[in-house]
Amino acid sequence: AQSVTQLGSHVSVSEGALVLLRCNYSSSVPPYLFWYVQYPNQGLQLLLKYTSAATLVKGINGFEAEFKKSETSFHLTKPSAHMSDAAEYFCAVSDRGGNEKLTFGTGTRLTIIP
Amino acid sequence: KAGVTQTPRYLIKTRGQQVTLSCSPISGHRSVSWYQQTPGQGLQFLFEYFSETQRNKGNFPGRFSGRQFSNSRSEMNVSTLELGDSALYLCASSLAGQGAGELFFGEGSRLTVL
Numbered sequence: 402a403q404s405v406t407q408l409g410s411h412v413s414v415s416e417g418a419l420v421l422l423r424c425n426y427s428s429s430v431p432p433y434l435f436w437y438v439q440y441p442n443q444g445l446q447l448l449l450k451y452t453s454a455a456t457l458v459k460g461i462n463g464f465e466a467e468f469k470k471s472e473t474s475f476h477l478t479k480p481s482a483h484m485s486d487a488a489e490y491f492c493a494v495s496d497r498g499g500n501e502k503l504t505f506g507t508g509t510r511l512t513i514i515p
Numbered sequence: 516k517a518g519v520t521q522t523p524r525y526l527i528k529t530r531g532q533q534v535t536l537s538c539s540p541i542s543g544h545r546s547v548s549w550y551q552q553t554p555g556q557g558l559q560f561l562f563e564y565f566s567e568t569q570r571n572k573g574n575f576p577g578r579f580s581g582r583q584f585s586n587s588r589s590e591m592n593v594s595t596l597e598l599g600d601s602a603l604y605l606c607a608s609s610l611a612g613q614g615a616g617e618l619f620f621g622e623g624s625r626l627t628v629l
Contacts, residue, residue: 433615437620442622443622444519444605444607444620444621444622444623445605445607445618445620446620447617447618447619450615450617452615491558495615500546500563500565500570500571501546501548501563501565501571501607501609501618502548502560502563502571502573503548503560503618504560505550505557505558505559506557507557508557508558
């Protein structure tokens with residue numbers, strides 16, 4: 402069974418600083434990995450996804466993530482944080498069974514300090 | 516292009532009652548998934564429907580059920596409500612339903628059970 406672990410339920414960074422949100426995965430097959438973002442009182446929005454093409458994946462709003470098989474990691478980064486980045490971020494893995502079941506991590510709430 | 520629409524957005528029920536939640540996917544999307552989101556358990560997969568067939572089901576009791584209509588609209592039903600069913604129920608649709616993980620989420624139906 403696939404699973405993801407997000408390290409740090411809360412992360413605070415100053416505006417303009419580097420954002421780093423950590424995600425480690427466990428999968429018996431090459432995984433499909435995703436980062437979703439949830440703003441208050443809204444649904445989730447896909448930020449980026451890894452589906453075994455390029456290991457460095459670029460997403461929306463300046464975010465990117467690097468798939469590292471040796472470290473079983475898929476950390477999310479952004480060089481310079483904006484106030485609008487304050488939200489909850491979820492890492493997820495697909496079971497690749499031809500269906501849309503995703504297993505989500507517990508989420509990381511990102512706070513931006515002015 | 517209209518997004519995923521969930522109704523109702525908020526509802527309050529009492530223990531023992533039942534509830535039906537509705538989801539209209541993005542036009543052309545044939546896969547509809549449902550997730551339960553709670554502070555304690557996070558995001559948990561309920562079930563997925565594709566072309567009116569349930570393709571996958573999460574680890575929830577039989578009180579949770581769903582269906583999909585020929586126009587891809589979906590409903591989920593929870594019978595004999597318990598306090599622990601209080602949650603945000605999220606619906607997501609996808610175009611091909613092939614496990615690529617690009618899910619489009621609605622804003623959710625927030626259920627409170629008293």
